[in-house]
Amino acid sequence: MIKFPFFRKNGKPPGGRRPVDLFSVGKEDLLFHEKFKGLRAMVEQKADLHRMKLLGITSSIAGEGKTVTSAQLGRSLASTGRKKVLLVDVDIRKADLTHGMGERRSPGLTEYLLGGATLQQVTRATQVPSLSLITTGSEVNSPADLLAGDKFKSFLQEIRTSFDMILLDTPPVLPVADTPTIRELPDGFLFVYRVGHTPYTMLRQAMEELGEKNVIGAVLNGVDVASDSYYRKYYGGYYHGKPVSVIDRTAEKEAIR
Numbered sequence: 001m002i003k004f005p006f007f008r009k010n011g012k013p014p015g016g017r018r019p020v021d022l023f024s025v026g027k028e029d030l031l032f033h034e035k036f037k038g039l040r041a042m043v044e045q046k047a048d049l050h051r052m053k054l055l056g057i058t059s060s061i062a063g064e065g066k067t068v069t070s071a072q073l074g075r076s077l078a079s080t081g082r083k084k085v086l087l088v089d090v091d092i093r094k095a096d097l098t099h100g101m102g103e104r105r106s107p108g109l110t111e112y113l114l115g116g117a118t119l120q121q122v123t124r125a126t127q128v129p130s131l132s133l134i135t136t137g138s139e140v141n142s143p144a145d146l147l148a149g150d151k152f153k154s155f156l157q158e159i160r161t162s163f164d165m166i167l168l169d170t171p172p173v174l175p176v177a178d179t180p181t182i183r184e185l186p187d188g189f190l191f192v193y194r195v196g197h198t199p200y201t202m203l204r205q206a207m208e209e210l211g212e213k214n215v216i217g218a219v220l221n222g223v224d225v226a227s228d229s230y231y232r233k234y235y236g237g238y239y240h241g242k243p244v245s246v247i248d249r250t251a252e253k254e255a256i257r
Contacts (some may be wrong), residue, residue: 021049022100031074036084039069039219040076043190044215047165052164052187055157055216058179060206064194065221067096070169073190078131083164086123088134090170090178092143098135101126110137111158113151119158132163144177156185167234172207175229182210188216195222 026032057073059066070087078085084248088109091099095105103124111117112134124133140146159166168186170179181188189210192204207215 004035014225018165020100021102022097023066023075025068025072027036027042036076037070039073040080040098042217043073043077043165044237046188050187050192050216052130052216053164054160054168054186056168056170056179056182056186058082058170058187058210059172059192059194060174060187060198060202062094062175064192064198065219066172069167069190069219069221071100072168073232074167075128077165078128081130084130084132084162086132086134086159086163086166087126088159088166089136090147090168090182092140092178093133093176097099097133100132101133101135103133103135105136106138108135108137109155110140110222111145112137112155113146113149114140115151119155119162134159143171144181147178148181152182153185173210174202183210185212187213190219191215192219192221195220197222207232 037247047055048095057066057070074085077083080129087097087101089095090109091097092110098105098108107117107122109122112119112122122134124136126133146152170182171181191207191210201237
């Protein structure tokens, strides 16, 4: 389990739906980036060991940090230059990854699934070399039904042949049926859990609906390092010469999706 001492424990998600630049989150926080390097190492190890290349990233409910995790992990994987990485925004209702990357919805995933665009037409370059993005596409009435179709399975097979690592930013498990509908299609899921925000009973329910065998690892978000002697001792002194403080910046709080 990877612990992220970044988002403050505050009991409820931040308000507002303003798009936030996902790559600006934690920009000045060295520990934040080092933790993503640790997550990258874990993912690469499991991918190499088990021949995985297509991972879903999800959470129990909204506001736990899955979209930030998707974007930052994608950038970290691509930054080494060893892998050609693709981010896919499968959260068709919210499109937080799409907006947080500064992109319009269309053309995107739904256009491809409905036959209105080719894979080449919906695949976009990003500001990060070796990192590509497929946006959600236009809104549809029933995303779960669209994702349950054979066309989505064919889509996943096609992108597997073009990229070394693929990250699907999927909807939270409990509010809608989208992610449980496709739970067997990725090689595994990373599960994001935000401490102090999501009741443990909801976590257990979400894990049961997703299937624990489908979860390859967890991101524990919102660890309060100010009261964690482990982080004060080993991380605080290394990076700052003093205990690491919990970061509480408005833009970064807004980015928790």
